[in-house]
Amino acid sequence: MSPIVPALAGKLDGLQSSAIRDLLTLTARADIISLAGGLPDAALMPRERIAVAAQTALGDPAVLQYTESPGLPALRAVIAERESTRIGRSVPVEEVFVTHGSQQALSLLAEVLLDPGALVIVEDPAYVGALQVFRAAGARIVAVPLDGDGLRVDVLADLLAAGERPAVVHTVSNFHNPGGVTLAPERRRRLTELAEAHGFWVIEDDPYGELWFDRPAPAPVASYSPQVIRLSSVSKTLAPTLRVGWLVAPGRVCRAVELLKQGADLCGSALTHRIAADLLADTDWLTTHIDTVRTAYGARAKSLVEAVRTTFGTRVHCTDATGGMFVWADFTDDTDTTTLLPAALEAGVAYVPGAVFAVSNAYRTSMRLCFTTSDEATLTEAITRLASISR
Amino acid sequence: MSPIVPALAGKLDGLQSSAIRDLLTLTARADIISLAGGLPDAALMPRERIAVAAQTALGDPAVLQYTESPGLPALRAVIAERESTRIGRSVPVEEVFVTHGSQQALSLLAEVLLDPGALVIVEDPAYVGALQVFRAAGARIVAVPLDGDGLRVDVLADLLAAGERPAVVHTVSNFHNPGGVTLAPERRRRLTELAEAHGFWVIEDDPYGELWFDRPAPAPVASYSPQVIRLSSVSKTLAPTLRVGWLVAPGRVCRAVELLKQGADLCGSALTHRIAADLLADTDWLTTHIDTVRTAYGARAKSLVEAVRTTFGTRVHCTDATGGMFVWADFTDDTDTTTLLPAALEAGVAYVPGAVFAVSNAYRTSMRLCFTTSDEATLTEAITRLASISR
Missing domain, CATH: 3.90.1150.10 (Aspartate Aminotransferase, domain 1)
Structure with a gap:
């Protein structure tokens, strides 16, 4: 047979x-x-500095072991400090969750925030990694176009006025991939007003914010409202091989992400977390x-x-x-x-x-x-x- | 307001x-x-050997970059070679997919193999990491008890005879967590006969097989049938910090896992993959x-x-x-x-x-x-x- x-x-x-x-x-x-x-560009990545950090990290047997699901505490602490400066409020360590690149933050958040059929607003053109995640989560996706000042928040307001009720609005706030544009400060404020008025989450996906050319990126969308979940990563500033991204979110979101992270892959690498913590804490060098x-x-x-x-x-x-x-x-x-x-x-x-x-x-x-x-x-x-x- | x-x-x-x-x-x-x-035990992990491998790996700027979703090619190659020896057939590289620990292999497989409500047979007592994943996938879970020879395949046969149609049977084949027992060779053969007769997948979850005390573990369940997906990891033999697990599965399963891995976290760490490949290829030392x-x-x-x-x-x-x-x-x-x-x-x-x-x-x-x-x-x-x- x-x-x-x-x-x-x-x-x-x-x-x-x-x-x-x-x-x-x-x-x-x-x-x-x-x-x-x-x-x-791999040629611009700090290979020698990473090699020094790796040797230091490997001086401690604990770096070989499993680490905590939300990330190595030392890494969460230095990210909390940097995000506090960036967002302009004191971010407690409990609101920082380290993920395997910010792509994992997106995919875990899709599970945490979305019921099947929930509406997600994305930008058009969109970051395809986000589209992939929201589609896999079974979300209904509606796109709002970009212009030179980023997401057309007026178009979003029209959708809301017409009765659309998103669970999540996803925006690449700074130096958009692929659109190249940055969300204007006034639109950031207006976006978060809408989020609070209508009860949706904003995911501010910001891997590029530190890579400004002539003037720094505006204050993060997250600086306007606690309903903004901020995502970032060291992949564009240090090296993708560290697989260190993170989200900054209210404690209840972080606790839900932790439950899913345990099932997804238990925890990150204490070694690459330690290396990232070392480099991020070395502020003058950084x-x-x-x-x-x-x-x-x-x-x-x-x-x-x-x-x-x-x-x-x-x-x-x-x-x-x-x-x-x-x-x-x-x-x-x-x-x-x-x-x-x-x-x-x-x-x-x-x-x-x-x-x-x-x-x-x-x-x-x-x-x-x-x-x-x-x-x-x-x-x-x-x-x-x-x-x-x-x- | x-x-x-x-x-x-x-x-x-x-x-x-x-x-x-x-x-x-x-x-x-x-x-x-x-x-x-x-x-x-972290004290038994090869810290100095890993430090040497890290320095070697970091001699090449490419190790800092994103790597391929199915894993660094050199790591897949050495795993394919070792699994070929273990399983007793030539395993092509295309049938090896590297994951972030074998927990990620389980969670991606649950998405690839299970429709909502699908039946999954687990062992009782069960590996809780597997239970967590199958429950999150919305599977219907039925447990089959262990005895001193592992999974009671006769009880599984009775369930099948009674009309149950599992999509997946999950077994920790060697030195069970938590049960401490090993699936007897005759039961391995019988389990795969049932899999082929009834069209279900067997997930052979084998993180402990190399840690035998007096005699080697029996030939893998995967040696009896291509309907067995084998999972293993270096977490118990080298170090969890490498976050290197893998699955060995037919090409169509690996291709489906790849689509989901891209959305889940893009790819693993080229650095820890390179370190693992170095140590696994150093056969005398290993x-x-x-x-x-x-x-x-x-x-x-x-x-x-x-x-x-x-x-x-x-x-x-x-x-x-x-x-x-x-x-x-x-x-x-x-x-x-x-x-x-x-x-x-x-x-x-x-x-x-x-x-x-x-x-x-x-x-x-x-x-x-x-x-x-x-x-x-x-x-x-x-x-x-x-x-x-x-x-």
Whole structure:
């Protein structure tokens, strides 16, 4: 008798691999200048400082053991201190929960905050890692567009006035991925007024806030209301390999996240937590290190934006280089960026078509350009190559 | 107007913190000999070897970057090689998926294999980390008791004959947590025959298999059928801080797990993956290291079992010390171990009452004793203290 082959869960039929991750595989060819990636520059990561911290950490046998589910206490303490400064109120350690990158914070929060069918408001274009999580949680997703000042809070207000009742509004508040824009201070205030009036959570997803170029990011959305759950990470400032992200949330949210973290993976790595705590507590060194990253990314971003503007003129609208890792560019002459991509790859340049990040709007003529991993001359060359095929 | 405070998801009402984790907090007092923990001994972990591997790994900037969702390729390769030897067939790298400890393998598999309401067969007493995951997945849980030869496969066969149709059967095949027993070879064969006849998955959860004392564990359940998904980890042999577990499963299962891993936390740590790969590939060193751990645990386990038998005689039945980290002891005189615990703590000894692991049976008179973190004299003293209050 032949075996009866067992099935997989039905919900998997609806899940797809991240299109960007698949594209990254395609664009790893050495002759392609990739503006398609979303990776920070490994050459700017503090490898030697991490090696010193690893040796120090490994002097203590306790660093080999399981650690607490909410994170190594020393790491939570230094994050609480930094977030207190950032948010402008004293954040107790109990309100800091360390996760395996901020992606895990998002996925645990989706379980903690959302009943099946709950409404989640996302930005359009959206961070695809958030879309993936909210879709997997069975949420109903409605998108609110971005403009140059970030999330169109007026459109959100209209949805609320029309009777929509979100459980969560998700925003990448600073130097948006993929949109490149930052939520204006007045909109931050208005967003939290709406949250308190209508009883929804705001998830302020902020991995890029420290990577500002000319002026610091505005005060966090979380500084306006305790109904904001703040997410951040060391992946863009120190190194992704540490897998250290965190959320700052009221104690009852942290306790619920803890229950789910135990089932999800018990706890983080005491070793990488100890390394992250060491580097975050070394404030003078850290300031200098982050300055170096900001300066390098700022120079690259400005070269890229200048090349786009010089080369394409009014044919392409491009966001300003203000911080983070991405600019968002939009063909004003109806060029379809998905259709253009094979020719671009042929010419030796890759980007991510706007359609990948689209929720309600198609973003057919847009593209995300990442400036972190190429030098200024290479970025300029990439735009020259792009111009050569998009006539 | 006072703010409307947003709610948490309704399903959280049913979730509880792990009773063992909460108990661990209570038993951290220095004057208590804790047999209640479930931790490997940090003093036996290869701290210096890990420090060397960390320095080597940090010689390469790539180790700072994000890695692939299924794990660092070099780590998957060495695990595939070791699992090939263990299972007795050539395991391709595509069938190895690295997770954040084997707890994450369980939680991702629950999502991949289970539709809501699906039937999961667990062992009784059960590994509570598995119970937590299957309950969170909304599974219907039916327990099958253990005896001295592990899972009562005859009882499972009766359930199947009565029309039960499990999606998954979960078994800790070697040196059971908490039961201390090992699934007999003939039962392994019979279990997989049933899996193939009825179309269910077997999850063989095997974190302890390499920690045998007098003779190696039997051939894995996975050696009998491709419908067995094997889980293991370096947490008990190297160090939990590496957060390296894995599953070995058919390609279609691994691809589904990959989609969920991306949403859950993107990827593991290239640094800890590189360290684990280094140590696992250093086969001569590894054999000697694991021998050291096995020898130490074996001596401790035998002292503990001997102390129980000498002290309590026929009043307590205790499993043999054959491997792993736990023995399971059962009062034959109807002593209630939950009722006894406060007095035991008072006398300076802690254990986990059997009731914590109970699914269908109450295990009211049983307890789990962990022998990993105390020396022989301390373990003997613990049993003396226990005898002094359980008359």
